[in-house]
Amino acid sequence: MSTSGPRPPAIDARLPLHRKRLRRPLDSIIIHFDYDAFYASVVEAETPSLRTRPLAIQQKQIVVTCNYEARRRGLYKLQLIKEAKQICPDVVIVLGEDLTRFRNASKELYAFLRSFSWNSRCERLGFDEVWMDVTDMVDHNLELLNQTDWTSSFFCLSKTDPSIGFAFDASKVAGQTYPEQVDTSSGKSGQSPFRVFVPGAELESEKNHTCTAGISTNKLLTKLVGSIHKPNDQTTLFPPYNSEDGQDNVTSFIDSHEVGKIPGIGFKIAQKLRALVLQSPAGFVQGLVYGGTKEKVLVGDVRKVPDIGPEALEHILGGAGAPHGIGAKTYGLLSGVDDSEVGQARDVPTQISLEDSYIRLDTISEVKKQLLLLSGSLLRRMHADLLEEDEDVLASVKTITDTAEPSELRIKRWMAFPKTLRLTTRPRPPQNSDGSRNRSFARTSRSGPMPNFVFNLKDDVDTLAERLVAEALLRLFRRLHPEKSGWNLSLVNVAATNMVDAASEKGGVGRDISKMFKRQDRVLKDFQVTESDDSLQVVPRPEYEMMDATVGDTNIHRLSDTRGGSEDLPTPSQEATFATQGHWESEDDDMLDEDGYACDECGAVMPLFAMGAHARWHSHS
Numbered sequence: 001m002s003t004s005g006p007r008p009p010a011i012d013a014r015l016p017l018h019r020k021r022l023r024r025p026l027d028s029i030i031i032h033f034d035y036d037a038f039y040a041s042v043v044e045a046e047t048p049s050l051r052t053r054p055l056a057i058q059q060k061q062i063v064v065t066c067n068y069e070a071r072r073r074g075l076y077k078l079q080l081i082k083e084a085k086q087i088c089p090d091v092v093i094v095l096g097e098d099l100t101r102f103r104n105a106s107k108e109l110y111a112f113l114r115s116f117s118w119n120s121r122c123e124r125l126g127f128d129e130v131w132m133d134v135t136d137m138v139d140h141n142l143e144l145l146n147q148t149d150w151t152s153s154f155f156c157l158s159k160t161d162p163s164i165g166f167a168f169d170a171s172k173v174a175g176q177t178y179p180e181q182v183d184t185s186s187g188k189s190g191q192s193p194f195r196v197f198v199p200g201a202e203l204e205s206e207k208n209h210t211c212t213a214g215i216s217t218n219k220l221l222t223k224l225v226g227s228i229h230k231p232n233d234q235t236t237l238f239p240p241y242n243s244e245d246g247q248d249n250v251t252s253f254i255d256s257h258e259v260g261k262i263p264g265i266g267f268k269i270a271q272k273l274r275a276l277v278l279q280s281p282a283g284f285v286q287g288l289v290y291g292g293t294k295e296k297v298l299v300g301d302v303r304k305v306p307d308i309g310p311e312a313l314e315h316i317l318g319g320a321g322a323p324h325g326i327g328a329k330t331y332g333l334l335s336g337v338d339d340s341e342v343g344q345a346r347d348v349p350t351q352i353s354l355e356d357s358y359i360r361l362d363t364i365s366e367v368k369k370q371l372l373l374l375s376g377s378l379l380r381r382m383h384a385d386l387l388e389e390d391e392d393v394l395a396s397v398k399t400i401t402d403t404a405e406p407s408e409l410r411i412k413r414w415m416a417f418p419k420t421l422r423l424t425t426r427p428r429p430p431q432n433s434d435g436s437r438n439r440s441f442a443r444t445s446r447s448g449p450m451p452n453f454v455f456n457l458k459d460d461v462d463t464l465a466e467r468l469v470a471e472a473l474l475r476l477f478r479r480l481h482p483e484k485s486g487w488n489l490s491l492v493n494v495a496a497t498n499m500v501d502a503a504s505e506k507g508g509v510g511r512d513i514s515k516m517f518k519r520q521d522r523v524l525k526d527f528q529v530t531e532s533d534d535s536l537q538v539v540p541r542p543e544y545e546m547m548d549a550t551v552g553d554t555n556i557h558r559l560s561d562t563r564g565g566s567e568d569l570p571t572p573s574q575e576a577t578f579a580t581q582g583h584w585e586s587e588d589d590d591m592l593d594e595d596g597y598a599c600d601e602c603g604a605v606m607p608l609f610a611m612g613a614h615a616r617w618h619s620h621s
Helices: 038-046 047-050 069-073 081-087 100-116 133-144 201-205 218-227 249-255 267-278 300-305 309-317 326-332 364-385 392-399 460-481 513-529 554-559 572-580 608-620
Strands: 010-012 032-037 055-059 062-066 093-094 122-125 129-133 153-156 165-168 176-178 195-197 211-217 234-237 352-356 388-390 412-414 417-428 444-449 489-499 530-531 537-538
Touching: 038 047, 038 055, 038 062, 038 100, 055 081, 062 081, 081 093, 081 300, 100 122, 100 201, 100 364, 129 218, 133 153, 165 530, 176 352, 195 309, 211 218, 218 234, 218 249, 234 249, 249 300, 267 300, 267 309, 267 326, 267 554, 309 326, 352 364, 364 417, 364 460, 364 489, 417 460, 460 513
Parallel strands: 055 093, 176 234, 211 234
Antiparallel strands: 010 195, 032 129, 032 211, 055 062, 122 129, 153 165, 352 489, 388 412, 417 444, 417 489, 530 537
């Protein structure tokens, strides 16, 4: 039997045996991948000689991350560059303001991990984290497990081709476990009945990156357990997952974490939980940039509070502005319960967000300058992440002429449309009488519809950015800060959110039916039936004839002056979808009806649904 294909590392998969008899739901086997020192690793992959040297990535005057050699010498995240150079004079510092190289590497690694998935449940978090649901892969290989000889087992990497895979010894534990010594059904400490394999090792051999993996039954536990053994290792959280006396592995594991380290529990909730245990607010560590606390409160400490439970936490954490059910949600996270599913793999991000922090930002002229920089970066990100070449248009254009240069045929289309533009700021608290400032991490946001002109591919990014600031972002800013002065911002964030997939033949929110007809015409063009005086004849259609009104003549250069078909704008079905998805993120409803859609040729303003018919009218006039 062939052993072709990548050979990722093994993880323990004894978990499915316990699904039926435990109270905690164990419906999934999930792996969390965390790329080790990702930003530094990207630079090291470009320059391998840096792997053995202390390396730090700089943004502004701060070390945003560093490799493990630098950490071994005393450097750490969010350290001042000046201090890092004093501690480690030979540190190599690389500027990381431009995220293009990191974004591209993240996409490549995500595509690699996604290629192993059978069910397409592969969800990315930021640049350097990925969840995979491998339940179907585990179940399939459990059925194929050699029950008579675990040492001679075979793992299938393909559910359609049983020859793709590799032999492995299923009688040994793979990687690390929590707890470190486990009592398995085989009666031997440190062993388990079988193991499964997931992608990971090939990241180092093929992609020059390493990762740390956590394996459990939900996203929360996988993220936490994978952090125990770093870097380049994997850890499985072993059953039992529940017991009547509370001595299960999940409880002991969760209880040892500080409340602020639990994913899903934000800073404000963590502070309330600390105050609940300490009976006073937790003090901040002096000088720490992002606000650590002096007193560490563990999850186990919260659990020991008398009469603690979902109802008590709802009373403590609820109130004005708090979501309904916050108590039950928080209690579940403190108990290791996370019902969220691993999301389906996506070709486009769910949102695009750019932000920057400032020592002092307190004048409207400087705000305009920073908004312009952020807007330009946002639009470039949208072009990089949401545009693709329209292959159908290219195929049609190539039938017109064979003399056009390749650059003239590169027609772009939007894969998705962000429907919402969001502006977020973080005001810096005013000074106290003694000159100090209270720490605050509160952000305020306003949102409105994304202006239609940002999808125009004819204008350059700088022009669009200026218009976006003048016509949208400044209005949102004045809603956040109606006073003309007196504010001082420490952070500004601009985001394109509420992403809707563009019309496509594969489905999506707005299926582009014109493509279906266009392909039908191409397939059937050799069999078109026409009637003449003599008889019925089969006549091929002219090769230059096309469905799209935007490509109505044979002048190839006109293609760059058009919208490129219905896929360059949201379709009516996409608009209707948003009408049923809920409200906008703010109450800026008066902005919803401001943007009509203007025709590029005559300037007429009309609703979106009329644009297609109007374009066809131009093509025949």
